[in-house]
Amino acid sequence: MIKLTSKTPEDFAGDLLVYLVEEGVERLPGETASLVNRALYQIKEQGDFKGKKEETFLFYPGLIGEQEELKAGRVLLVGLGQQDDNMAARLEQLRIAGGIIATQGSKVKAVDVLVVLPKEFVLSAAEIAESITEGLLLGNYRFTEYKTDEEAIEKVKPVTTFFLSDGGLSSTAVRRGMNRGRILAEAACAARDMANQPGNGWTPAEFAEYAKKISKKFRLKYKVIEKATMKKLGMGGILGVNQGSEQPPKLVVLEYKTDKKDPTVMLVGKGLTFDSGGVSLKPAAGMEDMKYDMCGGAAVITAMQAIAEEAPAGVNVIGLVPTTDNMAGGAALKPGDIITHFGGKTSEIINTDAEGRLILADALAYGIETYAPEAVIDVATLTGAVIIGLGHHRTGLVANNDTLAERLLEAGERSGELLWRLPIGPEYRKQIDSTVADIKNTGGKSAGTITAACYLQEFVGDVPWAHLDIAGTAWEYTEKSYVPKGPSGIGTRTLVNLLRNWNPLPERETKKS
Ligand code: BES
Ligand code: MN
Ligand code: ZN
Numbered sequence: 234m235i236k237l238t239s240k241t242p243e244d245f246a247g248d249l250l251v252y253l254v255e256e257g258v259e260r261l262p263g264e265t266a267s268l269v270n271r272a273l274y275q276i277k278e279q280g281d282f283k284g285k286k287e288e289t290f291l292f293y294p295g296l297i298g299e300q301e302e303l304k305a306g307r308v309l310l311v312g313l314g315q316q317d318d319n320m321a322a323r324l325e326q327l328r329i330a331g332g333i334i335a336t337q338g339s340k341v342k343a344v345d346v347l348v349v350l351p352k353e354f355v356l357s358a359a360e361i362a363e364s365i366t367e368g369l370l371l372g373n374y375r376f377t378e379y380k381t382d383e384e385a386i387e388k389v390k391p392v393t394t395f396f397l398s399d400g401g402l403s404s405t406a407v408r409r410g411m412n413r414g415r416i417l418a419e420a421a422c423a424a425r426d427m428a429n430q431p432g433n434g435w436t437p438a439e440f441a442e443y444a445k446k447i448s449k450k451f452r453l454k455y456k457v458i459e460k461a462t463m464k465k466l467g468m469g470g471i472l473g474v475n476q477g478s479e480q481p482p483k484l485v486v487l488e489y490k491t492d493k494k495d496p497t498v499m500l501v502g503k504g505l506t507f508d509s510g511g512v513s514l515k516p517a518a519g520m521e522d523m524k525y526d527m528c529g530g531a532a533v534i535t536a537m538q539a540i541a542e543e544a545p546a547g548v549n550v551i552g553l554v555p556t557t558d559n560m561a562g563g564a565a566l567k568p569g570d571i572i573t574h575f576g577g578k579t580s581e582i583i584n585t586d587a588e589g590r591l592i593l594a595d596a597l598a599y600g601i602e603t604y605a606p607e608a609v610i611d612v613a614t615l616t617g618a619v620i621i622g623l624g625h626h627r628t629g630l631v632a633n634n635d636t637l638a639e640r641l642l643e644a645g646e647r648s649g650e651l652l653w654r655l656p657i658g659p660e661y662r663k664q665i666d667s668t669v670a671d672i673k674n675t676g677g678k679s680a681g682t683i684t685a686a687c688y689l690q691e692f693v694g695d696v697p698w699a700h701l702d703i704a705g706t707a708w709e710y711t712e713k714s715y716v717p718k719g720p721s722g723i724g725t726r727t728l729v730n731l732l733r734n735w736n737p738l739p740e741r742e743t744k745k746s
Contacts, residue, residue: 235366235415237408238347238396242266243303245396247345250294250305251334253327253365255351256284256315262352264401268298269308276310286314287329287714289337305347309337316355321646323356324364328649331368332714338392339373346392350400350407358402359410366414369395371715371722374422376429413543417729420539421722424531428707428720432507432524437483437556440504440527444485444534444554451541458484458599466599469572470591473582475557477511477565482557484596485530487537489550496737497549499606500537500728501596503589503613504530504556511559511585512567525720526589528707529612530554532724539729548735553600555592559585571670575599578691581670589615590674590688597692608637608697608738610731611689612724613704618681620705627653628723629702631686636738637697644731649713650723652701655683662687697738701727 242250243266252261252269259277260270272292276282282290290310294303311330317323331348338346348369350361373391380386399407427435427443441457448455460481463472468484475482485504505526509515515523537552566572570582572591576598580591593611601609619629628645630652632638638654645652661683664676672691676684686700703723710721 234393235370235395235397235411237404237411238398240396240398242305242347242349242398245347246304247347247396248306248343249309249338249341249346250303250307251309251311251346251348253313253330253349253351254284254310255313255354258284262401266303268294268302272297272308273310282310282312284312284314286312286326287333288312289333291337291341307341309334313351313354320356323354324360324647325649327354327361327364328368328371329714331365332372332716335369335372335392336714339390342390344393345396346394347396347398349398350402352401358399358406359413361402362397362407362410363414366397366411367418367726368715370415370418371421372717374425374717376426376719416539416542417726420535420729421725423538424528424535424725425720425722427531428525428528430524432558435524435527436480436506436558437504438480440506440530440534440554440556441483441485444487447538447541448487451538452489452544453537453541454488454490456486458486466575467573467577468575468595468599470574470595471555471557473566473570473572474511474559474588474591477560477562478558479562480558482555484599485534485554485556487534487552489537489540491546491549495547495549496607496735497551497604498732498735499551499553499600499604499609500533501553501593501600501609501611502529502531502533503527503593503615504554505559505589505592506556507558508586508588509560511561511588512565513585514561515586522708525708526614527556528614528703528720529724530556532612532703532728535725536728539725540732543729543733545733545735548732550732551600551604551606553596555596557592559588574692576602576692578672579670581667581673583673583675587674587685589613590685593689594692597689601693601696606696608634609693610641610699610701610728612701612728614707615702616682616685616704619702622655622682623653623705625705625709626711627651628706629682630654630699631657631683631702632699633657633690633693633695634697634699634738637699640731641699641701641727645727648726648730650706650727657683657686657690662690
């Protein structure tokens with residue numbers, strides 16, 4: 234939980250009082266208790282703390298000052314390093330600091346933590362509050378649902394309440410930023426929860442149930458396309474992948490509607506609740522990680538949640554999550570089978586483990602026909618190849634529209650979720666030519682991320698479209714203070730950042746390829 238408090242840091246009698254210190258700064262601003270500045274002076278003098286990035290120093294004010302000077306149990310100084318020239322990097326500096334505070338707070342078993350915002354950091358008050366809030370709440374994330382040992386749970390207990398003190402910044406702006414940060418962090422943590430759930434704890438039915446729940450809480454329209462309707466609509470991709478499963482598939486739809494005149498952006502997320510590979514079975518080692526194959530769907534559902542809560546004007550947003558598991562039951566799809574997607578395109582199945590593109594294809598084609606969006610973004614743990622290319626540090630981006638690609642790159646940077654754009658074109662598209670059907674579902678060993686995108690592109694026509702391959706970043710993501718081990722919750726915050734101030738795309742620059 235996070236709250237803005239009007240209490241002064243001197244009056245805070247909780248467990249941990251935190252100040253953020255830039256490298257090279259000798260004194261904290263005028264309002265700061267003199268005890269803190271005296272301590273800072275001494276600690277710096279002794280060379281024990283310089284304010285370097287990720288550096289921390291903990292002390293007990295009771296040992297050095299009068300009780301009346303500071304009432305907090307402990308004081309933590311957290312280094313910010315030097316202010317970066319780049320604004321996105323400064324936002325990340327604060328997020329990282331927030332993550333460190335959460336970790337240190339939990340380590341000393343703090344229940345209440347008060348963070349004094351850094352007045353002299355060059356960002357707006359709202360941005361400062363937003364990014365610190367994100368870091369605090371993202372760093373405070375735990376998943377202990379399946380632990381039954383109370384002691385083990387207690388050991389990793391997160392901080393109960395964070396308080397922000399405006400530190401002399403406008404408290405209205407701080408409150409606004411804090412709320413935005415809270416909405417984003419809560420949404421990303423919800424995505425982590427979904428991902429942490431095992432395949433038997435998070436099925437397509439759970440996706441639908443969650444979407445229904447948030448549609449009641451926020452201003453969202455909810456609908457789900459069930460198996461029978463999929464059959465009528467001819468969604469051979471989702472149905473095909475689902476053939477070997479005991480769990481019925483679903484296509485979950487959430488609509489955020491503002492004004493009909495405003496443009497519509499459509500988000501599509503891969504909600505594969507467990508990917509065994511199907512008949513083209515995956516190796517046993519590491520297969521448990523394939524419960525994370527729904528992280529694209531989680532990003533889309535939780536982005537819809539955050540958008541509905543933040544309620545930006547000027548844009549309508551549609552979220553689609555095709556969801557099923559990929560199992561090898563007796564009726565499962567086989568290599569060589571041919572399926573027919575929504576809209577009539579046929580596809581030859583070469584490898585049943587290339588299933589993500591099959592379920593996304595139906596959702597893309599159906600969504601574009603139904604909602605005529607001006608832009609489409611899909612998010613998916615689609616290829617192992619993206620890990621070979623970019624490792625666990627950047628999400629792969631493929632797009633048919635430069636403006637959309639640039640906006641996404643920028644939104645990713647602002648969110649601390651970096652993307653890297655890969656090319657696409659007819660030379661790659663050739664790799665998925667089939668001799669018996671319109672296309673086939675794999676494109677050979679080379680450029681696996683791009684040929685997977687080529688498959689998707691078949692279903693978007695010339696609608697401006699971008700594809701995010703998060704197979705490398707959805708878990709085992711770059712080590713960061715505010716990203717605990719496990720699922721990162723990637724994508725949610727980037728999508729919301731993209732849609733916050735959405736402007737219609739310039740006319741027709743989408744190239745046909
Ligand atoms: N869900 C996987 C992609 C994946 C692999 C995500 C590793 C995270 C880590 C996807 O469905 C898949 O199996 N893709 C295949 C495609 C291939 C058969 C063309 C792959 O990448 O190996
Ligand atoms: Mn697969
Ligand atoms: Zn998969």
